[in-house]
Amino acid sequence: MKTIHKIVLVSLMLFVAGGIIVSCSSTKDKYTSVTNVEEEFKIEKSGAQLWGEACNRCHLAPSPADYNDTDWETISLHMRVRANLTEKEITKIEAFLKSAN
Incomplete structure (x- = not known):
């Protein structure tokens, strides 16, 4: 019974860690796209x-x-x-x- 609990606990930890990694990478993508929009709308000087x-x-x-x-x-x-x-x-x-x- 303890082995099953360990497997479930490890699986749960890996699942949560995977979600954090995905969350961080999507935040990076959002930041990059905001930066690209700012660059796109920069006012050009004459x-x-x-x-x-x-x-x-x-x-x-x-x-x-x-x-x-x-x-x-x-x-x-x-x-x-x-x-x-x-x-x-x-x-x-x-x-x-x-x-x-």
Whole structure:
């Protein structure tokens, strides 16, 4: 009789432990999906906004009309590294700066 009680008790413990593991993994999936939704609905900043924020962080930002397109390409490459900007950010900033010429 004691053996049957032990088997039932162990089975019950494994069942409960399995439910906890499933519960934790589904919570993780819910958190991941919430994070994905937040990323999906992030408001994208324009090149002008990024230029104003990134360039004025360290120095007075020059007027977009101060340089020609070739100069802005060179400056953008240099400042991307210095300001730790992403490719997407620097592309938007460069397009904004070139639009003034």
